[in-house]
Amino acid sequence: MDLLIQGGRVVDPSQNLDDFLDLRIQKGKIVELGRHLKPEKSTILPAQGAIVSPGFVDVHVHFRDPGFTHKETLETGAQAAARGGYTSVICMANTQPVMNTPKDLKHFYHQAKTLPIHLYTVAALSEDLKGEKLNDLEALAESGAVAFSDDGIPFKNQELFQEALKRSSALGKIISLHEEDPQMIDCPGLDQGPLAASLGIQGAPTKSEDSYVKRDCALAASYQAPIDIQHLSSADSADIIAHYKAEGAPIFCEITPHHFSLNRDAVESYGSLAKMNPPLRSQDHVDRLKAHIAKGTIDFIATDHAPHTKEEKNRPLLKAPSGIIGLETALSLALRELVFQNYIDYPRLISLLSTRACQVFHLPGGNLQLGSPGDVTVFDPQSTWLYESSLSKSANSPFLGQELPGKVLYTLCRGKIIYQA
Numbered sequence: 001m002d003l004l005i006q007g008g009r010v011v012d013p014s015q016n017l018d019d020f021l022d023l024r025i026q027k028g029k030i031v032e033l034g035r036h037l038k039p040e041k042s043t044i045l046p047a048q049g050a051i052v053s054p055g056f057v058d059v060h061v062h063f064r065d066p067g068f069t070h071k072e073t074l075e076t077g078a079q080a081a082a083r084g085g086y087t088s089v090i091c092m093a094n095t096q097p098v099m100n101t102p103k104d105l106k107h108f109y110h111q112a113k114t115l116p117i118h119l120y121t122v123a124a125l126s127e128d129l130k131g132e133k134l135n136d137l138e139a140l141a142e143s144g145a146v147a148f149s150d151d152g153i154p155f156k157n158q159e160l161f162q163e164a165l166k167r168s169s170a171l172g173k174i175i176s177l178h179e180e181d182p183q184m185i186d187c188p189g190l191d192q193g194p195l196a197a198s199l200g201i202q203g204a205p206t207k208s209e210d211s212y213v214k215r216d217c218a219l220a221a222s223y224q225a226p227i228d229i230q231h232l233s234s235a236d237s238a239d240i241i242a243h244y245k246a247e248g249a250p251i252f253c254e255i256t257p258h259h260f261s262l263n264r265d266a267v268e269s270y271g272s273l274a275k276m277n278p279p280l281r282s283q284d285h286v287d288r289l290k291a292h293i294a295k296g297t298i299d300f301i302a303t304d305h306a307p308h309t310k311e312e313k314n315r316p317l318l319k320a321p322s323g324i325i326g327l328e329t330a331l332s333l334a335l336r337e338l339v340f341q342n343y344i345d346y347p348r349l350i351s352l353l354s355t356r357a358c359q360v361f362h363l364p365g366g367n368l369q370l371g372s373p374g375d376v377t378v379f380d381p382q383s384t385w386l387y388e389s390s391l392s393k394s395a396n397s398p399f400l401g402q403e404l405p406g407k408v409l410y411t412l413c414r415g416k417i418i419y420q421a
């Protein structure tokens, strides 16, 4: 199918492009960009008033497949992603079985082939995420692991982690890290503060994140081995990262939409729908993190899309699992909290949602250059929509039922329309 996206504001940070242009896609690729392109035989997608962006890329999702397909499958996850404007996602390794071996990866990529978006997976850094023995990183890289991560489980063993850094950097791969020192946490998912105290727990202090971020930034800098700090929640950790980045260390970091949209008081309104690891923090941390986004410390908005069933999230707060879904609402929250509050402009938004991820994780896409894949998201920042229900198999989002700004009009992947509002 030939498509002509007409009259939109085309934003592509990879080529410093921000202009009103038409964009033509043929045979799955971007073939022409220019003013007033002739329709020829192309199907026209009107985009007046809308932003035309490279398809969004999420470096951190949990599609629960295999093992927990009652929460999400690769298929339902991909549908939710397409609705949110995503054309590529990277799945985490805490499936059942864990993504330990080339065989696990082969099975994943075989299933992924038939789905509407590009699905990638990390491989588990250590066997069964236990942090005791490293997996065969070389064979896993060969089999399509785009990165290594024990996400969900902080990596305790420093000596083993140093070996991991040496091996992964030799392979040109990045390690993604869940940074919480478990020894400082009695109950994960809730910040240390008045609410935790009223429940008789200490919770998960920001210092538990800072202590691992400090350790791992120092190691990454000394080995010059690339790392990605996941779901940043402590602004003090962002200060540490900014310091190391300024020195030129290969350190990258993610923030989730919920960590810049909600503070820890949300637990009182949303209960377990505001419980996540690391937890939501005080408004002071939220404001300082937003300033770090504006400053450029943070590389990626990553959703940590984490489906859980109603039954699980209905458990008492201290027993309910951590995490929320996020693919369908990431754009809206980023617009509302960051762009409309003048922390960032559109090119920076697109960089956070797409371009930077492809550059750092070495993925195709993330740009609108001629010859690039026809992965394009068209959204209208000014129109609002009601988040009535989710295409994910789970519905654990505090934003369900809310009116949100920024509507995805079309998501195109490999030059095909995979979602249309």
Ligand SMILES: [Zn+2]
Binding pocket: 151, 152, 153, 178, 230, 231, 277, 278
């Ligand atoms: Zn995590």
